[in-house]
Amino acid sequence: MIELSIEFAGIRSINPFWLASGPPTNSAAQLNAAFEAGFGGAVWKTIGTAVENVSNRYSSYKKWDRILGLNNLELISDRPLELNLKEIQEIKKRWPDRAVIVSIMEEYDREKWEELVKKVEASGADGIELNFGCPHGMPERGTGSKIGQDPILCREVTSWVKRVTRLPLIVKLTPNVTDITQTAKAAIEGGATALSLINTIQSISGVDLDTFEVLPSIGGKSSYGGYSGEAIKPIALSLTAKVASMEMVQEKQVPISAMGGISTWRDSVEFLLLGASSVQLCSAVMLNGFRIIEDLLSGLKHWMEAKGFSSIADFRGKSLSHIVPFHQLEPTFKQIAQIDPQKCIHCFLCYIVCRDAAHHCIDLTDGKALYPVIPSSGKHEWMFPKVRPEDCVGCSLCQHVCPVDSCIEMITMEAQKLELRPGIQMKSWEAIGKRATGEVLYGCSD
Amino acid sequence: MEFLKESLPPLSLSEAIGEASRCLYCWNPPCVTACPTGIEIPKFVKRIETGDFRGAAEVILKANFLGGTCGRVCPVEELCEGACVLTKLKKPSVSIGRLQRFAIDHFWAKQKLPSQWHIQIQKKKKVAIVGSGPAGLSCAATLAQLGIEAVIFEKNRLPGGLSTYVIPSFREPIEVSLKEVEEVKKLGVPIHTEKELGKDFSLEELRTAYDAVFLAIGLGKSPQLQIPGEAYFLDSLEFLSRAKLEPWSLPNANNIVIIGLGNTAIDCALVAKKIAREKVSILYRKRLEESRAYPKEIEKVLKEAVPIQFLTMVKEAVVKENKLVGLKCQRLNPHSILDSVGKKEQTGIEFFLPAELVIRASGQQKPLWITTMAIELDNGFIKVNEKYETSLPKVYAGGDCIRKKGMFSTVHAVEDGKKAAFSLAASFS
Ligand SMILES: Cc1cc2nc3c(=O)[nH]c(=O)nc-3n(C[C@H](O)[C@H](O)[C@H](O)COP(=O)(O)OP(=O)(O)OC[C@H]3O[C@@H](n4cnc5c(N)ncnc54)[C@H](O)[C@@H]3O)c2cc1C
Ligand SMILES: Cc1cc2nc3c(=O)[nH]c(=O)nc-3n(C[C@H](O)[C@H](O)[C@H](O)COP(=O)(O)O)c2cc1C
Ligand code: SF4
Ligand code: SF4
Ligand code: SF4
Numbered sequence: 045m046i047e048l049s050i051e052f053a054g055i056r057s058i059n060p061f062w063l064a065s066g067p068p069t070n071s072a073a074q075l076n077a078a079f080e081a082g083f084g085g086a087v088w089k090t091i092g093t094a095v096e097n098v099s100n101r102y103s104s105y106k107k108w109d110r111i112l113g114l115n116n117l118e119l120i121s122d123r124p125l126e127l128n129l130k131e132i133q134e135i136k137k138r139w140p141d142r143a144v145i146v147s148i149m150e151e152y153d154r155e156k157w158e159e160l161v162k163k164v165e166a167s168g169a170d171g172i173e174l175n176f177g178c179p180h181g182m183p184e185r186g187t188g189s190k191i192g193q194d195p196i197l198c199r200e201v202t203s204w205v206k207r208v209t210r211l212p213l214i215v216k217l218t219p220n221v222t223d224i225t226q227t228a229k230a231a232i233e234g235g236a237t238a239l240s241l242i243n244t245i246q247s248i249s250g251v252d253l254d255t256f257e258v259l260p261s262i263g264g265k266s267s268y269g270g271y272s273g274e275a276i277k278p279i280a281l282s283l284t285a286k287v288a289s290m291e292m293v294q295e296k297q298v299p300i301s302a303m304g305g306i307s308t309w310r311d312s313v314e315f316l317l318l319g320a321s322s323v324q325l326c327s328a329v330m331l332n333g334f335r336i337i338e339d340l341l342s343g344l345k346h347w348m349e350a351k352g353f354s355s356i357a358d359f360r361g362k363s364l365s366h367i368v369p370f371h372q373l374e375p376t377f378k379q380i381a382q383i384d385p386q387k388c389i390h391c392f393l394c395y396i397v398c399r400d401a402a403h404h405c406i407d408l409t410d411g412k413a414l415y416p417v418i419p420s421s422g423k424h425e426w427m428f429p430k431v432r433p434e435d436c437v438g439c440s441l442c443q444h445v446c447p448v449d450s451c452i453e454m455i456t457m458e459a460q461k462l463e464l465r466p467g468i469q470m471k472s473w474e475a476i477g478k479r480a481t482g483e484v485l486y487g488c489s490d
Numbered sequence: 491m492e493f494l495k496e497s498l499p500p501l502s503l504s505e506a507i508g509e510a511s512r513c514l515y516c517w518n519p520p521c522v523t524a525c526p527t528g529i530e531i532p533k534f535v536k537r538i539e540t541g542d543f544r545g546a547a548e549v550i551l552k553a554n555f556l557g558g559t560c561g562r563v564c565p566v567e568e569l570c571e572g573a574c575v576l577t578k579l580k581k582p583s584v585s586i587g588r589l590q591r592f593a594i595d596h597f598w599a600k601q602k603l604p605s606q607w608h609i610q611i612q613k614k615k616k617v618a619i620v621g622s623g624p625a626g627l628s629c630a631a632t633l634a635q636l637g638i639e640a641v642i643f644e645k646n647r648l649p650g651g652l653s654t655y656v657i658p659s660f661r662e663p664i665e666v667s668l669k670e671v672e673e674v675k676k677l678g679v680p681i682h683t684e685k686e687l688g689k690d691f692s693l694e695e696l697r698t699a700y701d702a703v704f705l706a707i708g709l710g711k712s713p714q715l716q717i718p719g720e721a722y723f724l725d726s727l728e729f730l731s732r733a734k735l736e737p738w739s740l741p742n743a744n745n746i747v748i749i750g751l752g753n754t755a756i757d758c759a760l761v762a763k764k765i766a767r768e769k770v771s772i773l774y775r776k777r778l779e780e781s782r783a784y785p786k787e788i789e790k791v792l793k794e795a796v797p798i799q800f801l802t803m804v805k806e807a808v809v810k811e812n813k814l815v816g817l818k819c820q821r822l823n824p825h826s827i828l829d830s831v832g833k834k835e836q837t838g839i840e841f842f843l844p845a846e847l848v849i850r851a852s853g854q855q856k857p858l859w860i861t862t863m864a865i866e867l868d869n870g871f872i873k874v875n876e877k878y879e880t881s882l883p884k885v886y887a888g889g890d891c892i893r894k895k896g897m898f899s900t901v902h903a904v905e906d907g908k909k910a911a912f913s914l915a916a917s918f919s
Pocket of ligand 4 (some may be wrong): 383384387388389390391392393394395429442445446447448451452
């Protein structure tokens with residue numbers, strides 16, 4: 045039996061897939077449809093003092109017809125607070141087995157926060173999420189990422205809320221900081237029972253080369269927006285892993301609800317493997333509708349079946365142990381590229397990238413192609429790329445650009461025979477650092 | 491008229507960018523090697539993808555001044571697209587031809603040739619070019635860009651060779667061919683039409699008046715079948731040329747019969763299909779496997795449901811009251827030994843096929859009149875070396891008239907013209 049249900053900071057949910065606070069969680073009608081489709085929970089669109097939104101609030105970063113990322117200038121809910129609260133109450137009553145969490149945001153004013161929290165408590169919601177992350181509009185009013193970027197404010201506001209609520213309290217972190225563990229720590233110190241991350245990344249999605257306007261153009265002007273969607277997944281994964289690896293998070297077993305670029309079950313599993321307890325989706329739903337939940341559930345279930353997992357807890361955080369500080373990476377581990385001439389289609393992308401950006405160790409040799417390379421010539425003689433193993437550093441760039449599945453393989457070499465530079469037998473990166481300067485230098489990875 | 495329109499619609503902006511984005515941006519890929527003019531395909535395709543259409547057109551025109559024609563008429567399955575590496579991944583190749591057409595159309599609609607292409611022509615050396623088909627135009631454009639004076643003599647009323655007169659409009663409308671002619675003129679090349687070598691002037695006269703001569707005279711009409719009543723048949727080139735330039739002059743016919751199954755015959759069938767009231771059919775002396783037409787072309791006639799009678803020979807024209815009414819045909823014995831001369835045992839049945847219009851499409855004839863000049867030939871084609879020099883000093887040749895082997899195609903003629911121009915320039919320096 046595969047059990048997909050989870051318990052997150054005391055909140056029960058029939059599966060780990062939640063709608064993130066955003067346009068799809070604006071109303072009871074939407075949540076109703078999403079729950080009917082199968083979502084396990086939803087974080088209501090951030091409420092607070094009602095705002096006025098701008099028209100044309102999105103722009104996208106596209107590669108031809110594919111949206112890589114979405115840039116938005118949307119503020120918090122622009123519906124009346126009382127209407128939102130009434131609908132929250134209705135939807136929770138109707139769907140007792142789903143997680144209904146309310147995202148809130150107020151100005152930097154203790155009384156306002158307390159008043160809002162009380163109203164949310166009365167609605168019967170399962171939990172509260174503090175939106176400390178909105179990167180546009182709200183910071184100018186002294187809230188949103190303004191609070192989320194400052195550990196002192198983050199701790200203080202969290203503690204204001206904590207004092208007046210018994211509900212599970214989730215603090216949503218902004219990625220627009222230098223060190224996310226600082227704000228995560230401050231939130232926990234302030235009383236957060238759980239963390240969620242990431243909110244959008246501050247962005248400009250593009251500039252119109254004819255009008256010189258920045259996108260989206262709102263009557264000729266634009267502003268810094270928030271970036272979301274598939275393109276931000278790698279950043280979100282890394283921040284999730286960082287927070288999940290924090291000692292404080294592990295000791296107190298602070299659950300993490302992760303998001304940022306999730307659009308498939310595979311993405312979701314990656315976040316769970318890096319320590320998340322639930323996952324949230326916004327852009328993917330905005331671009332495809334609630335129906336994607338069926339595919340998320342199907343994929344997750346079949347993957348768990350194949351791997352022999354019966355619950356989410358069986359694999360949650362399983363990949364965290366594969367992340368180590370750079371200096372603990374094995375310096376004697378070595379691979380070299382090997383090209384399968386039977387599969388090669390002669391695009392020579394490997395050649396050109398190795399020549400110009402790696403180690404100039406792919407030669408072009410002649411050989412016999414399987415098929416005539418140019419139909420009208422019927423010629424079978426053609427050039428083949430071939431790696432010079434003694435010069436290959438195993439960077440793997442060629443493998444990444446090769447368009448043919450498993451045509452270039454990275455072959456692992458026997459470790460003991462390796463020397464990085466002639467005459468110097470490698471032990472560890474620490475050892476190299478010490479030898480060079482007398483102290484430990486860990487190279488930076490970028 | 492419907493059949494005068496180009497059959498493939500132009501790519502829209504978003505189609506072009508989408509198609510361009512499929513290209514892998516290979517390095518020195520087979521598609522470039524397969525292009526006889528060596529257009530840097532990944533480069534121009536990527537420029538389309540990023541919206542630099544002028545940059546794309548410059549890449550194409552630098553290698554092939556007749557890129558607008560070639561993007562339409564090239565047998566791309568046999569050349570660049572057939573070699574595209576994507577086909578080896580069982581994916582459709584990048585539509586290089588249509589992207590090329592997109593770039594050039596865009597360029598013509600919006601822009602003039604870049605100024606650095608208009609080189610000051612030095613009056614020191616003068617080249618006479620005979621024939622304004624693709625080979626002649628390409629040679630002239632290249633010479634002009636090298637600063638060498640070139641003059642074209644053309645026997646027809648309109649310049650452009652087969653692109654103007656023969657290649658069906660559904661593939662290349664006449665405007666495209668004439669536009670390219672204009673572009674060549676803009677580079678400073680005068681084109682004197684209705685001036686025929688061998689009639690209005692001799693090769694000797696050209697050789698004395700000019701520093702060099704480039705012969706780009708193409709091929710002739712289709713050869714005679716040597717059967718009674720043949721005078722009632724229409725030559726394929728004449729049929730295509732009338733269909734393209736003056737379609738109203740074609741006789742009304744309920745039954746059109748085409749003799750032959752080469753690329754020209756297929757073009758005739760496709761054009762005929764669009765104008766015939768009733769029936770178009772093809773008679774072919776040999777078997778399907780023996781046809782020299784491109785497989786893609788044969789597919790087209792099959793799709794158009796044009797019946798093809800194989801191993802069928804035309805014995806004579808049946809004429810009544812001075813009008814063609816049909817053909818007397820005979821089936822050939824499929825087991826008899828086949829040879830290129832067609833001396834098959836004529837043992838099959840004879841039958842009558844009604845036809846009011848019969849088109850003789852058995853390939854183009856070699857330029858026979860050239861034998862009257864003291865120039866060395868090779869199997870009827872003008873003999874040249876790798877520098878495009880003929881046996882006569884200062885006389886060069888290129889295009890279909892030298893194509894002893896290989897493809898009769900526009901793009902090869904363009905490459906000949908370009909390369910011959912470089913050889914000519916080198917001989918002057
Ligand atoms: C029906 C048909 C369809 C074709 N379709 C295609 C196609 O789709 N794609 C493709 O790539 N190729 C196609 N071809 C082949 C292509 O048209 C030729 O390979 C190409 O035109 C050759 O160019 P050229 O300059 O050598 O000769 P031509 O285009 O034949 O030009 C020769 C020019 O020289 C002139 N000339 C001849 N003799 C004299 C003289 N004595 N004095 C002055 N001028 C003279 C002629 O009037 C003509 O203008 C087709 C050919 C035919 C017949
Ligand atoms: C493999 C790799 C190595 C890099 N190394 C450095 C580096 O040594 N120093 C540095 O300042 N930036 C480094 N960068 C960052 C780049 O300079 C650049 O800021 C970053 O990649 C974003 O730009 P781009 O993705 O548009 O190229 C590196 C990037 C990559 C991909
Ligand atoms: S792994 Fe790196 S160094 Fe080795 S062949 Fe590939 S690109 Fe070149
Ligand atoms: S990238 Fe792959 S397919 Fe292309 S040439 Fe290299 S090995 Fe061959
Ligand atoms: S072979 Fe195909 S994919 Fe590669 S450059 Fe040419 S058109 Fe592009």
